[in-house]
Amino acid sequence: MGYVRYKLSDETHDILKKVSKNLGMKESEISRLALIEYLRSLDVLSERVKKGRVHLNI
Numbered sequence: 001m002g003y004v005r006y007k008l009s010d011e012t013h014d015i016l017k018k019v020s021k022n023l024g025m026k027e028s029e030i031s032r033l034a035l036i037e038y039l040r041s042l043d044v045l046s047e048r049v050k051k052g053r054v055h056l057n058i
Contacts, residue, residue, distance in 0.1 A: 004035065 008016065020027045039045040 004031075006031070 016027050016030060020030050023030070036045065
């Protein structure tokens with residue numbers, strides 16, 4: 001398993017806190033899902049993620 005560290009502005013972090021609280025999820029879960037969706041939008045990640053296997057198109 002890998003870990004990603006990032007720094008958010010105070011305003012963005014407040015938004016992340018509110019979203020995670022409203023959805024009943026941890027901030028890390030929201031961040032992980034956002035990263036996966038971003039990578040999909042760039043066509044870096046294929047649909048194999050749904051099957052639990054990541055395939056990079058790099």
